[in-house]
Amino acid sequence: MATPLTADTLLAALRAEGVTVQEHPGWRTHNRNHKGAWGPVNGIVVHHTVSTGTTGSVALCRDGYDELPGPLCHGVIDKAGTVHLIGHGRTNHAGLGDGDVLDAVAAETSLPAPRRNDTDGNAHFYGFECVNLGNGSDPWPDAQLDAIERASAALCRAHGWQAASVIGHKEWTNTKVDPRGFTMESMRSRVAARLSGAPGQGGGSTPPPAPDAPRHQPFPGAGFFTAAPNSPIVTAMGRRLVAEGCSAYSVGPGPQWSEADRRSYARWQQKLGFRGADADGWPGRTSWDALKVPYSG
Structure with a gap:
């Protein structure tokens, strides 16, 4: 339940x-x-x-x-x-x-x-x-x-x-x-x-064949972001936020997690309809899956 x-x-x-x-x-x-x-x-x-x-x-x-x-x-x-x-x-x-x-x-x-x-x-x-x-x-x-x-x-x-x-x-x-x-x-x-697959992919009466690499970056976990990573995943995320019209960047985006990333992500959460603590800019699985960040390895 x-x-x-x-x-x-x-x-x-x-x-x-x-x-x-x-x-x-x-x-x-x-x-x-x-x-x-x-x-x-x-x-x-x-x-x-x-x-x-x-x-x-x-x-x-x-x-x-x-x-x-x-x-x-x-x-x-x-x-x-x-x-x-x-x-x-x-x-x-x-x-x-x-x-x-x-x-x-x-x-x-x-x-x-x-x-x-x-x-x-x-x-x-x-x-x-x-x-x-x-x-x-x-x-x-x-x-x-x-x-x-x-x-x-x-x-x-x-x-x-x-x-x-x-x-x-x-x-x-x-x-x-x-x-x-x-x-x-x-x-x-x-x-x-x-x-059995990632959100938005595969399905039907039989599972799809596995690709060489996933199209979209799996959610790396909330702790990944609170640790202020320097990662190509952050760059790929930022580019998707810009594409969705949620940019709060004055420069970038780049690989180092920053306050601009958090503010941009908060705009994405708000675009999805989240409010209050659910739109604080820290990525969660549901909003991350909806963003469809390209796979970065």
Whole structure:
């Protein structure tokens, strides 16, 4: 179990995984928290919308209806592969399900068949609604499946979870059949393959071949920067910050970590949506992965 990601951290994690994100007005505070707990969180539930069209599906999931007020999920994944963020916090997506399933997800072990509906899933799961009629014949485009994979992997990576933390609604409760049109076993295989590589790289049904060297510099750890290194990694980072319009440099960037590097990195964190102590200029894994610093050895 884990504390839910903040809205800023969730957004940064999705972007670091290469997800195309559209933020809808008010999504950061649109939730049902007044109706019950949000967290600790244990996993991700994938749904289909039983609807067509992006605009109408997003509106339905954002607003809900009389019997089930919105938001009905955290993000809507359309057929083009865009994740539309519409809520953050408790949302009306999972409903009641089997506590034994929750225990299995938390332990990342094999799922039992859901038999009881005795546990509040809205408190414990992130939810993605995917635009599809759910009739078994409505297609699932490659871009949409890729987005489901990436979005799921992004949250797993942010929490340190494995692919076993990603389930379908029909695996949570015996009252649902979604998602229909692909198997959750195949999606978990895709997520596992993606998690075996660096953020934003690889994925799919099989792991990609290993390159001679990674394209992007792995996060060297927070202690690397507090030790004021003199390293080509710092130069490469600075150049990426300049390219992102976050420069606070009067000269450089260069290999020696400096206050200008820290101020520039703070601008990058703020660009990602971090605030306060989370935008102090000291690199963290999520913001570093999103920056995509070229590999320097």
